[in-house]
Amino acid sequence: MPQANNIMPKYLQESEVSQECKDLIATLPMEKGWLASHLHQYQGFWHITRQLQGVLSCQKHFNALNSDILIVTTPKSGTTWLKAWTFALLNRHKYPKMFENHPLLTKNPHFLVPFLELDLYNDKDLVPNLNSIPSPRLFSTHLPYVSLPKSVIDSDCKIVYLCRDPKDAFISLWHFTNELKMEGTCANSLEDSLEKFCNGVSLCGPFWDHVLGYWKESLDQPKKIMLMRYEEMKKNPSFVLKELARFVGCPFSKEEEDEGVIDDILKLCSFKILSNLEVNKKGKLSSGEEHRAFFRCGKVGDFKNYLTIEMIEKLDMITEKKLGHYGFRF
Numbered sequence: 001m002p003q004a005n006n007i008m009p010k011y012l013q014e015s016e017v018s019q020e021c022k023d024l025i026a027t028l029p030m031e032k033g034w035l036a037s038h039l040h041q042y043q044g045f046w047h048i049t050r051q052l053q054g055v056l057s058c059q060k061h062f063n064a065l066n067s068d069i070l071i072v073t074t075p076k077s078g079t080t081w082l083k084a085w086t087f088a089l090l091n092r093h094k095y096p097k098m099f100e101n102h103p104l105l106t107k108n109p110h111f112l113v114p115f116l117e118l119d120l121y122n123d124k125d126l127v128p129n130l131n132s133i134p135s136p137r138l139f140s141t142h143l144p145y146v147s148l149p150k151s152v153i154d155s156d157c158k159i160v161y162l163c164r165d166p167k168d169a170f171i172s173l174w175h176f177t178n179e180l181k182m183e184g185t186c187a188n189s190l191e192d193s194l195e196k197f198c199n200g201v202s203l204c205g206p207f208w209d210h211v212l213g214y215w216k217e218s219l220d221q222p223k224k225i226m227l228m229r230y231e232e233m234k235k236n237p238s239f240v241l242k243e244l245a246r247f248v249g250c251p252f253s254k255e256e257e258d259e260g261v262i263d264d265i266l267k268l269c270s271f272k273i274l275s276n277l278e279v280n281k282k283g284k285l286s287s288g289e290e291h292r293a294f295f296r297c298g299k300v301g302d303f304k305n306y307l308t309i310e311m312i313e314k315l316d317m318i319t320e321k322k323l324g325h326y327g328f329r330f
């Protein structure tokens with residue numbers, strides 16, 4: 001049974017958008033979504049209605065500080081995992097005993113590291129408090145590079161960009177939307193959803209343009225943007241975590257390495273530990289998503305269980321066509 005509108009997660013509800021947002025929407029290309037009822041194309045990328053309102057609001061009001069760290073991801077690329085890593089990394093001196101009283105044991109990573117456009121700038125009450133957060137402030141976003149608030153581009157804040165093989169990111173998103181089974185979504189069969197995804201019509205899609213925007217900028221501005229891949233986090237976690245620590249300006253000391261701090265962070269943030277915590281098995285974010293929806297199987301290559309050879313070839317062909325030319329491959 002589709003969920004009724006009144007129990008639809010808040011971030012997917014289309015009522016209560018501002019007049020400014022409604023006026024803009026009337027001028028934008030629109031598609032029926034496979035996550036929410038509608039997607040709107042703004043600055044070349046597709047957004048759900050409420051997210052669009054948050055995008056406009058944070059473009060207008062967000063003041064980035066030089067010390068800020070922004071986690072940017074394509075949806076379903078491992079955002080939850082990277083939030084946990086980065087939070088644990090930055091707070092390792094405050095919470096040296098990782099398996100006692102650590103906030104990650106009792107709070108979902110999305111609560112600890114909020115989304116700019118989905119959480120903070122969709123809730124006017126939270127915005128003034130942003131100035132009182134001790135530095136470095138840690139936020140996340142799915143915004144494409146072209147849509148980042150100007151202050152993010154102009155400041156010396158750091159951007160950590162995470163992406164994932166589109167085949168796995170697509171399957172993860174498809175499961176997520178099917179679990180929600182939204183009223184008004186029109187394309188929840190694997191075939192229809194894939195068709196939309198391949199045409200770029202997906203959350204913050206086109207997927208490939210999103211990656212390309214940050215890939216190019218990471219080459220031009222390596223001190224500002226670090227590009228990470230889900231597959232690398234899986235394959236070589238300590239190496240990637242150390243790189244991340246160096247990039248955000250808090251490298252591990254030799255003593256920390258010897259004491260096993262890196263291993264502790266990796267263990268605390270592992271799929272096995274996080275997904276089995278009471279807090280992540282029950283409960284919801286204030287935006288309405290159930291915590292458990294962020295933990296499905298956490299594997300590389302799960303797409304092979306769902307996509308046909310033809311589907312795989314199609315996705316790989318688009319990736320090669322759009323990114324191969326720029327030296328980027330999954």
Ligand SMILES: Nc1ncnc2c1ncn2[C@@H]1O[C@H](COP(=O)(O)OS(=O)(=O)O)[C@@H](OP(=O)(O)O)[C@H]1O
Nearest residue numbers: 075076077078079080081172270271295296297298
């Ligand atoms: N700790 C940890 N380790 C490894 N993998 C993890 C972890 N936490 C979440 N996941 C997997 O990440 C996928 C969800 O992606 P996101 O967190 O980016 O979702 S969201 O965009 O924030 O909604 C989703 O991938 P799939 O399992 O393939 O669906 C999650 O299972």
